[in-house]
Amino acid sequence: MTEPPLSRLLPVEAIMTTVHVADWRGAIRTSGELLVATGVTTEDYVRQMLEAVDEYGPYIVITPGLALAHARPSPAVLRTGLSWAGLASPVKFGHPQNDPVHLVIGLAAVDHDAHSSALSRLARILADRDRQEKLRGSERPEQVHALIAEYEES
């Protein structure tokens, strides 16, 4: 089965760069509001994303500087999608190794499988530190979107 390209799961409207937030809650809320704005989830999901960190701790900070904010598949998820919140100034999530966070990627999935290949592709792109630096340095959402589409095709 062919899965949707990242450019569709992460449209330019779901990308914000140089976002100003006060703390990790603000960072997660921003990534969640982008999911709401693009019709991926309801407001309930944003609350669930915050609760996930309250419950399990900042384990969502999966690599230095990057958090993958998400909650479980639930009725609050309308379709599978991603969001991208690049922060103007990094915030601490309380992670022992990977703080501070510059980028929060929001993820909502309708089930455990439908998005896995797209997410793996995104992980491969971000695992390349040079690419990640270039993406983080992008000042406009259009730039981030175009770079991801370009990397995915290469």
Next chain:
Amino acid sequence: MKILAVCGMGIGTSVILTGNIEKAAHDLGLDAEIEVADIWTARGAAAGADVVMTSGELAAELGDVGVPVAVIDDFLDGDEVRARLATAVGR
């Protein structure tokens, strides 16, 4: 051997980790079956696995499960995942 990838929700971190575990197992020449479990089901599932791989925080939450637990700091770092898996299986 069976490798259990544990995360909080079963949709995000574990998906990323699974891809790197597959690569690591292949590099180490291990015949591995990888299963994903969220933290709720992990305690029961761990008993049937040979190795558990997860983040430091979830490892602490999990406690002693009777099999080696490999802690991963950087989920995007394939080299780290391979090194931690190698140590856990004694290679």
